[in-house]
Ligand code: SF4
């Protein structure tokens with residue numbers, strides 16, 4: 001059976017150090033304004049500790065990717081293992097994918113006038129290696145899962161602030177951060 005690869009983001013473990021973002025930028029020598037992976041604080045309505053609760057996001061390698069559907073030059077392909085690849089050489093910079101992706105993933109590179117995004121380090125995975133974001137996390141907060149065999153118990157498809165997953169069926173799964181014990185210092 002073909003794989004269905006996705007990222008598992010353990011927000012209970014993430015400490016917001018941005019190591020994943022930086023490893024990705026370094027590996028692919030991304031321009032200063034471009035980040036294929038971004039670490040966000042979780043919404044304070046649901047998680048009132050902005051210094052403690054984060055989600056680390058990149059492309060969600062969706063099951064029904066809008067980027068693939070709208071690109072007029074077929075620059076996007078979804079591999080058999082589920083990874084969504086964008087072919088930089090085919091891209092004409094029309095930004096249709098930027099408008100279509102609910103997650104703000106594709107980013108426009110002003111220098112090349114083309115769009116780029118995370119490819120889950122497909123070439124590294126083809127060599128049996130982990131994506132650099134996964135390999136660099138000191139907390140092991142990121143991993144790659146195969147949704148065919150992954151036991152989703154204890155995980156969720158969305159966290160507060162994450163767009164509605166019903167549109168493109170992202171393959172990213174999250175472990176919800178647990179609320180910490182309140183330590184009272186006034187007694
Ligand atoms: S990675 Fe790991 S990953 Fe990214 S911010 Fe969280 S703790 Fe850091």
Ligand code: SF4
Pocket residue numbers: 058059060061062064065066067068084100101102103104105106117168170
């Ligand atoms: S997150 Fe956006 S860019 Fe990534 S596969 Fe889904 S629709 Fe495409």
